[in-house]
Amino acid sequence: MQQGIHPEYRPVVFRDKAGGLSFLTGSTASGDRTVEWADGRAYPVVDVETSSASHPFYTGRARLTDTEGRVALYRRRYGG
Structure with a gap:
């Protein structure tokens, strides 16, 4: 690994x-x-908009498309 070109990992x-x-x-x-963590040390903090705590897929609040309505619409439009 080349020295001096990689960002600091912390x-x-x-x-x-x-x-x-x-x-x-x-x-x-x-x-x-920075924010003080449970161990008493201060760490830099990065605020994010979405994580597993608020994303609809992980929380179960995701919208499902109405597939039955789409099939009925297709049959009405094209017969069937």
Whole structure:
């Protein structure tokens, strides 16, 4: 691995603004602010719009398309 060209890899807190979930992980992302974690240390924090706590697919609030209505529309339009 070539020295001096890679970004610094360090622990960072990612915080979901909509879902209220925060998790500590390693990343090269940097944040302007810091937050104190449960271990008493301060880590840079990166706010994200969506995570598994707020994404509709993971929370079960995803919209499903009405496939029965589409089939009925097709049969009405083209006979069948």
